[in-house]
Amino acid sequence: MTAIPRRRTSRTALLGAMCALVVTGTGLTGCSSDPDEGTNGVGKLPADQIQAKTRAAAESAKALRLAGNVVTSGRTYKLDMKLSSEGASGSVTAEGTTFGLLRVGEHLYVKADADFWTHADGKGDGSDSDAAAADKLDGKYVKVPAGDPSYKKFSGFTDKDVLLDGLLTLHGALDTDGHHEQAGTRTIRITGDEGDGGTLDVSLEGEPYPLRLARAGGAGTLTFSAWGKSFALAEPKKDETVDYGKQLPTS
Template sequence: MRTRNAAGVMALCLGLATGLTACGGGEDPDAGTNGVGKLAPATIQDKARAAARQADAVHLSGSVLSGSAGGQGRSYRIDMRLKKDGGTGRVTSDAGSFELLRAGDELFLKADGTFWNRGDGATGGAGAAGKLNGKYVKVPTGDPAYQQLRGFTDKNVLLDGLLGLHGKLSRGAHTTVGGVRAIRVNGTDAKGTGGTLDVSLAGEPYPLRVRRAGGAGQVELGEWGKDFALSLPEKGQRVDFGGAGAGSRIPTGN
């Protein structure tokens, strides 16, 4: 009888879909989650990208390498809050550190005199740099820097560039990002690395962290859906870039 009972318990444990600790197995890492950890890796990535697009706002922080072909990329450190109609935050590169603010199509850049007066005459000399120091400088839509700088403040453009992994996808380990349970998706390309994407297992499957292929940066994403104030600078804090240095080009480092 004991042998039969023991066999029955063993059969019950082996027949359970989840590994219950009472049967001597490990705890199911997907128990109590949104379930995406059990999906195919391509599906996890698709759900993360869809959730990111639908979110009203997000906070991104980390480093990105742009134009990295041939090892000639430029590194940027970003700390941006973005939503559907604009964004605000700080960008740091070898050209210096500056703040960006965009509401609709109106884009402003704020930096100190050192950034504006880089010694190449790009902004019209020290006099113009002094006028621009600490002011919100409106970037004309026709300036070569406008589209590049706007990209840092465009939620969908920035996320689309960050969230696509390269190569063959595989489901990785369960992990945590900022205390939130997550599932990792790995990308493997011809060079052996296609980046990684950590996706939330709590609530909406938001992307929480992305490591770009080839060491081209890492960005953490959070505060999904958390609104923030976004308004144009006061007139006394604004300067028309075209009026400060006619024909000038904003020194983004390119």
């Protein structure tokens, strides 16, 4: 009399295991026929409406973390930045050289090693005078004057609104490309020009934040995380800072 319930229990367990296997392999949620069940509902919208909602969510968020690669003007930049409306902190790597960026309000600082400063403007010749000047800046927060040509270049990596406005753009006709998963979060993917214009994964859980962007033309891939999570920003200590006044030194 007890064998039948056990077989039913075993069959139920087997079906549950098969369901879990399918979920793991495809990124779908449960064995429901509706992949949008239990989500924020944006997966049911047309691609242009999804894009509008994810842009609005990104713009309203107080903070985020952005990481990945961006290819522009033939150069590849590796970014790992925490961004907020109040400023930013993080690092950028370009051509094998990494430098730190810190912006608190309008005050912008660059922190790098001596080698970075020796070749910062492409004119350094490795002379003793170059090395001496660079050694003064080695490992220090160098305050970038607002009027210096470098200010606009560096601050672009620290401006949340500027970065997101430039990055969250898909080119060509928009369409959806199924349900996916990013770092354990269910997403709906939208594409531009059938993927040639870039792809963007949008969260189906909570706010429809953008979570992963593959830029058009292989121009880099970025992930977005820690949406709305504030982080500490503070001016560096005086003994850690070098202020060169109106213009940064050149080699």
